[in-house]
Amino acid sequence: MxxxxxxxxxxxxxxxxxxxxxxxxxxxxxxxxxxxxxxxxxxxxxxxxxxxxxxxxxxxxxxxxxxxxxxxxxxxxxxxxxxxxxxxxxxxxxxxxxxxxxxxxxxxxxxxxxxxxxxxxxxxxxxxxxxxxxxxxxxxxxxxxxxxxxxxxxxxxxxxxxxxxxxxxxxxxxxxxxxxxxxxxxxxxxxxxxxxxxxxxxxxxxxxxxxxxxxxxxxxxxxxxxxxxxxxxxxxxxxxxxxxxxxxxxxxxxxxxQHLYREMRLQIEDRVSRAYGLLSNARVITSEEAMRLLSDVRLGVALGVLPAISYRTLNELMIAMQPAFLQRAEGRELNPLERDVKRAALIRSQLAA
Missing domain, CATH: 3.30.590.10 (Glutamine synthetase/guanido kinase, catalytic domain)
Structure with a gap:
């Protein structure tokens, strides 16, 4: 390699x-x-x-x-x-x-x-x-x-x-x-x-x-x-x-x-579904917000609330959405807004795959 x-x-x-x-x-x-x-x-x-x-x-x-x-x-x-x-x-x-x-x-x-x-x-x-x-x-x-x-x-x-x-x-x-x-x-x-x-x-x-x-x-x-x-x-x-x-x-x-899901089912379903919806549709997103929302999506997948997104996809997204990886893939330095736009597009495409 x-x-x-x-x-x-x-x-x-x-x-x-x-x-x-x-x-x-x-x-x-x-x-x-x-x-x-x-x-x-x-x-x-x-x-x-x-x-x-x-x-x-x-x-x-x-x-x-x-x-x-x-x-x-x-x-x-x-x-x-x-x-x-x-x-x-x-x-x-x-x-x-x-x-x-x-x-x-x-x-x-x-x-x-x-x-x-x-x-x-x-x-x-x-x-x-x-x-x-x-x-x-x-x-x-x-x-x-x-x-x-x-x-x-x-x-x-x-x-x-x-x-x-x-x-x-x-x-x-x-x-x-x-x-x-x-x-x-x-x-x-x-x-x-x-x-x-x-x-x-x-x-x-x-x-x-x-x-x-x-x-x-x-x-x-x-x-x-x-x-x-x-x-x-x-x-x-x-x-x-x-x-x-x-x-x-x-x-x-x-x-x-299980306690969360049993005692706060609607709130948990709302939380993870909102996270999935934001990540699936956002046009601009920071790495901090993306990490927070991906955590909720990962929880939703584990609880069976969200579509069966593979853990491999979620793990690789954590790497691919970081500033260094985005810029390396683009072949040039990106300003913060450009990175946030590229990150959002990457996440949308991976979640839709």
Whole structure:
């Protein structure tokens, strides 16, 4: 897969809308933080260190492809890419907002199906990510572990017998693992249960973040729930714990949806139908309003109130309607009004399909 295709298609493996509980869980992610034993952490690297890291990453990717994953992995140096292209990758959750900055010293390796992405020279030397649709943390972990093993055939990691994998941020020391699920929780927000739930999750050592991770807002009632620390627990324990809690959150959200629909049926039907009507007919719409209305439509689909729009369509719309994607598709910068017009036309066409 070439770079152009990567930044002009809205589909990724995680957007498929398949896997267990797609009505609540958009995606599952496993991320492993790794550093090379003979290089300083990224914040202290020289230009020579950076070049050594990038070449080591190229060797590691060659080893991954020798192992024979179903989808080929390609390394892209980000130095020659545009801010718009990098923002598209952020919107697709393939790189972090931090990785999109100061791109001259960075790279990313991405598989053709976009289930695997490896950020090079972000907060750590390597950030191995695997994204799967629905609640599939175990599958994501198996793939991430295989990628990690392949890289370790070529690269020597910074590892301490007592502490585990050494990382730039102390909260990642140990396994270096961050497991997360991206969840749509509109009913918990509407019934004002979300605040209490998130407080309880924090007491269990979990953290709740917005749509694009740390420091971002929960647009469209979409939240990322992940483990907070990785020291002192085995990978399987961290993942099993998060999966069990995710299932509890799914059940709680399902109960809240049924309560809303049972107690406020007309209001809920009116809310989601208005959202569908606005999105199906609007000529101008901002990304903020579109995210809010798409959240209502997603709820309406799950409750069986609205036509059976696929979760894949809704997931891909979240990417395709973002400013960067709209401008990349148009081949030029668009002013805010032009973007809002293009966004409205895109949504109308997708919902009518």
């Amino acid at each position: 070439g770079w152009s295709e990567l930044v002009t298609r809205a589909s990724s493996r995680w957007t498929e809308g398949t896997g267990p509980h797609p009505e609540v869980v958009l995606s599952s992610r496993i991320r492993l933080a790794r550093n090379l034993y003979d290089l300083p952490f990224p914040q202290r690297m020289s230009d020579a260190d950076t070049e050594k890291l990038l070449k080591a990453a190229e060797e590691g990717v060659r080893e991954i492809n020798l192992v024979g994953f179903p989808s080929k992995v390609t390394l892209y140096r980000l130095g020659g890419t545009t801010p718009l292209d990098r923002q598209v990758l952020v919107d697709k959750h393939l790189i972090s907002p931090q990785q999109a900055k100061d791109a001259a010293t960075k790279a990313v390796a991405i598989s053709d199906d976009e289930s695997i992405s490896i950020m090079v020279n972000e907060e750590d030397h390597l950030r191995i990510q695997v994204l799967t649709p629905g609640l599939q943390l175990q599958e994501a972990w198996r793939t991430a572990s295989q990628v990690d093993d392949a890289l370790e055939q070529r690269l020597q990691y910074a590892f301490d017998e007592q502490l585990g994998y050494l990382t730039a941020c102390p909260t990642n020391v140990g396994t270096g693992l961050r497991a997360s699920v991206m969840m749509h929780l509109p009913a918990l927000v509407l019934t004002q249960q979300a605040g209490r739930l998130f407080h309880n999750l924090s007491q269990l050592g979990l953290v709740v973040r917005g749509l694009y991770g740390e420091g971002t807002e929960a647009a469209g009632h979409i939240f990322q729930i992940s483990n907070q620390t990785s020291l002192g627990k085995a990978e399987e324990e961290i993942i099993s714990n998060l999966e069990a809690i995710a299932r509890t959150v799914i059940d709680t959200e399902a109960q809240a949806r």
